[in-house]
Amino acid sequence: MDVTARIHEQLTKCGIKIAASLPDDWVAPLIERIAADNQIRHVRVAREAEAIAICSGAFFGGVRSVALMGATGLLTCTGELATLNLRHQIPVFLIVSQRGSIDDHRIYQEVQGRRTLPLLQAYDFPYHIVDRPDEVNSIPDAFETCRMQKRPFVLFLTRRLVKGRARHEGARRDRRSRPPSRRCGRRLRARHGGQ
Amino acid sequence: MAANEWWAATKSEDSFYMHGAMGFAASFALGLALSLPQVPVWLINADGSLCMNLGCLLTEASQAASNLKHFVVANGVYQTVGGLPMVNDGRTDYAAIARAAGFPRARTIETLDDLERQLPAIAAEDGPSFTVLRVEPETGFLRTPPMTYEGPEMKYRFGRALERRFGIEVFGPQGY
Numbered sequence: 001m002d003v004t005a006r007i008h009e010q011l012t013k014c015g016i017k018i019a020a021s022l023p024d025d026w027v028a029p030l031i032e033r034i035a036a037d038n039q040i041r042h043v044r045v046a047r048e049a050e051a052i053a054i055c056s057g058a059f060f061g062g063v064r065s066v067a068l069m070g071a072t073g074l075l076t077c078t079g080e081l082a083t084l085n086l087r088h089q090i091p092v093f094l095i096v097s098q099r100g101s102i103d104d105h106r107i108y109q110e111v112q113g114r115r116t117l118p119l120l121q122a123y124d125f126p127y128h129i130v131d132r133p134d135e136v137n138s139i140p141d142a143f144e145t146c147r148m149q150k151r152p153f154v155l156f157l158t159r160r161l162v163k164g165r166a167r168h169e170g171a172r173r174d175r176r177s178r179p180p181s182r183r184c185g186r187r188l189r190a191r192h193g194g195q
Numbered sequence: 196m197a198a199n200e201w202w203a204a205t206k207s208e209d210s211f212y213m214h215g216a217m218g219f220a221a222s223f224a225l226g227l228a229l230s231l232p233q234v235p236v237w238l239i240n241a242d243g244s245l246c247m248n249l250g251c252l253l254t255e256a257s258q259a260a261s262n263l264k265h266f267v268v269a270n271g272v273y274q275t276v277g278g279l280p281m282v283n284d285g286r287t288d289y290a291a292i293a294r295a296a297g298f299p300r301a302r303t304i305e306t307l308d309d310l311e312r313q314l315p316a317i318a319a320e321d322g323p324s325f326t327v328l329r330v331e332p333e334t335g336f337l338r339t340p341p342m343t344y345e346g347p348e349m350k351y352r353f354g355r356a357l358e359r360r361f362g363i364e365v366f367g368p369q370g371y
Contacts (some may be wrong), residue, residue: 018229041229043258045222046250052227053222054254059352060211060354064362083215084223088350148371 003133003161004030007095008037008141014093015064016040017100020051024070026097026162031068048073050078055092064143066069067092071099071112074154082123088116089150092142098129098156102122103164120154127154131161197275199339201239208356212342212349217249221265225255228263228322234361235262242269243281245289255323256297265293270332277336293325295371301325 001009007030011019020043021031035042045051051067058065069077074096081175099106100181126149128142139155146153149190198212211227212222224238241294245251245267255265274277293301298319302324310328317326344352354365 020226043225043229043254045254045350047248049216049219049255050222050248050251053216053219056225057223057226057228058230059226060357061227061234062357062365063230065226065230080216080219083217084213084219087215087346087365089347090350147367150371 001097003136004033006133006136007139008115010136011066012037012064014140014143016065016066016174018043018055018058018065019068019125020045020054020065020174021068022046022048022073022100023068023071024053024073024081024097026099026157026159027068027070027095029162030095031159047076049077051081052077052092052094053084056090056121060089060093065093067094068096069094070097071109071116075112078123081101081125085152090147091150092152094154096154096156097162098158101159103159115142123151123152125154127156128156129156131158135163136161146181197241197337198339200339201291202342203339208352209300209330209360210270210359211353214345218244218251220244220249221248221255225251226260226264229258231357231361231363232260232262236260237266238263240263242267242271242287242289243273246282246287249292252296252298252325256293258323261324263276264317265323265325267325267327269327269332270330272332274332274334274337278332278334289327290325298323298325301327303327305329305331327365 011034019034021027021034022045023031033041043051043054045054046180048067048069051069055065055067062119074094081092084090087161098116099109100111100116103120104113117127126145128138130136142153144154198214201210202212208322211223213223216223216347221238221240221244228236231360255263267289269289290301291305301324302313304313304326317324328341357363
């Protein structure tokens with residue numbers, strides 16, 4: 001099973017009914033998969049902090065939710081996470097690409113790689129890094145921990161997980177059968193559009 | 196309008212008086228409206244807050260929550276910090292911005308008589324709707340006393356009130 005399918009399956013196990021997102025290219029396939037699920041209300045937002053507040057409002061409606069974004073987007077939400085979620089002890093579950101890792105060779109992600117975890121530690125926000133497909137099964141435990149700790153919880157997805165070879169475990173045969181033109185298109189986008 | 200002033204006027208358990216995350220009461224209200232689609236959700240926003248998160252109008256319009264009504268109290272200043280003027284000095288037409296973002300219903304109300312006349316129809320219409328309430332600024336700082344509770348108590352008061360009123364479960368069996 002493809003890793004995005006595994007994550008989607010675990011989110012369904014958590015009872016997620018609302019997903020609010022702003023894409024980073026590492027989490028984009030997961031977002032599009034969730035968007036195609038008619039059991040989850042998908043909300044595309046214009047700024048990541050909207051996703052935080054939407055999930056916070058959904059909490060009071062008794063609905064389980066997730067916010068999806070990149071690490072850069074997470075950094076833009078720190079004021080709202082502090083003054084809404086920390087102040088009122090409102091849990092919000094975030095799935096975030098762990099940009100700026102040693103295998104992420106994008107200069108504009110380098111600071112995110114160095115400063116994101118220390119920032120979360122300063123805020124005392126719990127987080128969990130998922131690096132391998134078999135660790136995806138930890139998502140329901142992470143979600144429950146988020147509820148218990150009553151604060152933002154960040155589940156990071158690593159490059160190895162979402163971009164590396166492991167992401168297509170069990171799905172390689174499908175990839176080989178795709179027409180050549182589509183593979184070329186993917187390479188072009190990665191070279192010119194990927195962040 | 197600032198949360199303290201709205202609390203002083205209403206003191207309701209059914210309201211979440213949002214002090215933090217300036218601009219994001221709109222997104223909070225959208226999340227609430229989407230999760231309780233049969234429950235009317237009224238957002239009392241302000242022009243300063245709206246301008247902190249103008250993109251919320253695109254998100255609201257795209258989600259088309261029929262139970263959500265967005266009101267903006269527009270006085271053109273940052274009242275709680277002493278009445279300093281807002282950006283663009285009162286020239287902004289927020290209802291026009293909302294219409295351009297895709298709101299099917301948006302209007303500006305300038306007088307109390309107009310508000311009394313239009314409010315029943317606004318309450319009865321399907322959302323998402325957007326109503327600007329143009330008001331005059333106060334002079335200087337407001338002197339409304341602060342709310343008598345905050346943070347976590349705000350959360351539990353509001354959440355428990357919704358549980359009682361709508362029969363939903365906000366907090367689990369162990370209270371979190």
